[in-house]
Amino acid sequence: MTPAKRALMGLVVSALLWVFLELVLSVAGTPSAYRRDALGGWQVNAGLSNHRMHGMQEPHDFVMSTNPDGLRTTHTLQKEPDVLRIALMGDSNVFGWGVDDAETLSARLEMELHELGRVDVEVINAGQPGHSTTQMRWLFEEVLARYQPDLVLLVPTLHDHNLVHVSDAEILDGPGGLAAAVRVFLARHSRVYAWLLTRVSPMATEPQLLPGTASSEPRVNRVTDTERTENFERVAQGLNDWGGSLSLALLPFYADLQLQPEAPVVDRIGLDWLKAYGAQTDVSLYDVRSCCGPGADSLVFEFDQGHLNADGHAHVAKALAAVLLPTL
Numbered sequence: 001m002t003p004a005k006r007a008l009m010g011l012v013v014s015a016l017l018w019v020f021l022e023l024v025l026s027v028a029g030t031p032s033a034y035r036r037d038a039l040g041g042w043q044v045n046a047g048l049s050n051h052r053m054h055g056m057q058e059p060h061d062f063v064m065s066t067n068p069d070g071l072r073t074t075h076t077l078q079k080e081p082d083v084l085r086i087a088l089m090g091d092s093n094v095f096g097w098g099v100d101d102a103e104t105l106s107a108r109l110e111m112e113l114h115e116l117g118r119v120d121v122e123v124i125n126a127g128q129p130g131h132s133t134t135q136m137r138w139l140f141e142e143v144l145a146r147y148q149p150d151l152v153l154l155v156p157t158l159h160d161h162n163l164v165h166v167s168d169a170e171i172l173d174g175p176g177g178l179a180a181a182v183r184v185f186l187a188r189h190s191r192v193y194a195w196l197l198t199r200v201s202p203m204a205t206e207p208q209l210l211p212g213t214a215s216s217e218p219r220v221n222r223v224t225d226t227e228r229t230e231n232f233e234r235v236a237q238g239l240n241d242w243g244g245s246l247s248l249a250l251l252p253f254y255a256d257l258q259l260q261p262e263a264p265v266v267d268r269i270g271l272d273w274l275k276a277y278g279a280q281t282d283v284s285l286y287d288v289r290s291c292c293g294p295g296a297d298s299l300v301f302e303f304d305q306g307h308l309n310a311d312g313h314a315h316v317a318k319a320l321a322a323v324l325l326p327t328l
Helices: 003-028 105-115 133-142 168-173 178-189 191-200 225-240 271-280 310-327
Strands: 051-054 061-064 084-089 121-125 151-154 245-250 284-287 304-308
Touching: 084 105, 084 133, 105 121, 105 310, 133 151, 133 168, 133 225, 151 225, 178 191, 225 245, 225 271, 245 271, 271 284, 284 310, 304 310
Parallel strands: 084 121, 084 151, 151 245, 245 284
Antiparallel strands: 051 061
């Protein structure tokens, strides 16, 4: 047998063995390394009325309602001509994870602006737990655009920088290039690939890893800088259709709430990129990270310092209203 035929025979045998193992592991029920629909983000169910949410790991217990589009707002598609409509987009802190409907950032921001004399403003809560900026772009194009907000105030999220097997753009738009296509196909469909990953990494079954986590697996950022730029541009272009505009906002993390008013704010991943993006475009950036310190432990949940409580939303909304008001 010639070397070429032996090589071909080896490929055929390897392929048959791979298919055999796929069938065996499928019957055995070995889970995939990448759990589809477990990206850390989702869209909340539509039409919920005073639904009581219970935290899966922390003792959150709060009441939430959603409209027919799955947005946590009572504002309807129809907008009165004399109303200035603002939409807040972001992850769980914008959504208001842990607080009742009237205590969310959007509800409190609307109240603060009314108290400052802008009774013509309404604020839509378009936050969704775990959303990346790619998912925000998707939500804007599929849902929020029909509400035609005059201003989208988007809060960039650290979820963008989590390490995943399949990026959000690859899920929504498909992979780009042959290597990415192979990786995505294996991550989503191959049980052999999933099994092999568990042999080289104890974290292989985790759908997301925090930035900087050492991993021997082929992972990618959930959203790249290039994809984030495209996300912002597509939202801005969509808003142009009816004369709306896009702005960005930075909310405080727990570390920011510990700082003295004059102290430098805490650095965070992606901040340099965000500042550079703002400098290169006409997109405004509202930074209220230093609004509420120092020692503001009372503004987050004792059992979950990553989320603002009702007082936290009230304080941040007051600061956000103050910087927004002169530009409205």
